[in-house]
Amino acid sequence: MPIAAILALAPQFISAGKSLFDFVQHVRETAQQKGEWDDAHEAAFQQVLAAAGQSPQWKPRE
Amino acid sequence: MKTPLRNLLLILSLVCAFGCATLAPNADPVEVRAEQSVSVAFDTFDVFLKIELANEALLKTKAPDVVKFAAWLTERQPDGQPRGVSIIQSANAARRAYKANRSADNKATLAAALAALETALAETNKQLTNAR
Numbered sequence: 001m002p003i004a005a006i007l008a009l010a011p012q013f014i015s016a017g018k019s020l021f022d023f024v025q026h027v028r029e030t031a032q033q034k035g036e037w038d039d040a041h042e043a044a045f046q047q048v049l050a051a052a053g054q055s056p057q058w059k060p061r062e
Numbered sequence: 063m064k065t066p067l068r069n070l071l072l073i074l075s076l077v078c079a080f081g082c083a084t085l086a087p088n089a090d091p092v093e094v095r096a097e098q099s100v101s102v103a104f105d106t107f108d109v110f111l112k113i114e115l116a117n118e119a120l121l122k123t124k125a126p127d128v129v130k131f132a133a134w135l136t137e138r139q140p141d142g143q144p145r146g147v148s149i150i151q152s153a154n155a156a157r158r159a160y161k162a163n164r165s166a167d168n169k170a171t172l173a174a175a176l177a178a179l180e181t182a183l184a185e186t187n188k189q190l191t192n193a194r
Contacts (some may be wrong), residue, residue, distance in 0.1 A: 037097055049147050057111035058144050061133035
C-alpha cells in the first residue's frame with residue numbers, strides 16, 4: 001500500500017480515539033510486504049512520479 | 063512551524079514501522095528494502111519540497127541551506143525530470159532489474175542505487191529538521 005494511502009487512514013484512527021501507537025502498529029502490520037510490487041502498483045507509482053514533475057513543489061527553484 | 067515537526071515525526075514513525083516490520087515468508091529482504099526505500103523516498107522528498115515552497119521567503123533568510131537543497135533536489139536532469147525523481151527512477155529501475163534477474167551484478171547495481179537514494183533521503187531528513 002502506498003504511504004500516501006496509509007497516511008490517509010490517520011484521521012480515522014484519531015477520530016476513533018486511538019493513539020499514534022495504534023496507528024503505527026497498523027502501519028507495521030500493513031508493511032509486512034512480500035517483495036511483490038505487482039504491475040498495477042508499478043503503474044500507479046509511475047503515475048505519481050510523472051505527476052510530481054508537474055506539481056508546484058517540484059518546479060525548479062530560481 | 064509546527065506542521066514540519068509533525069510531518070517529520072510521522073515520517074520517522076512510518077520509517078520505523080516499515081523498518082521493524084517482519085518479512086513475509088519467501089520474501090527477498092533486498093527487494094523488500096528496495097520497495098520500502100523507493101516509496102519512503104518519494105513521500106519524504108515531496109513533503110520536504112512542499113514545506114520548503116510554502117516557507118521559501120522565510121527560509122531564504124533563516125535557513126538558506128534548506129532552500130539550496132530544495133534547488134538541488136528539483137534541478138532538471140538530462141532525462142527532463144527533477145533530480146529527486148530521477149534518483150528514485152534509477153533505484154526503481156535497478157530494483158526491477160534485480161527482481162527479473164537476481165544476479166550478483168544486478169544486486170550490486172541495486173545496492174549502489176539504494177545508497178545514492180538513501181544518502182539523498184538522509185540529507186532531506188536533515189534539512190527537514192533545519193526547516194523547523
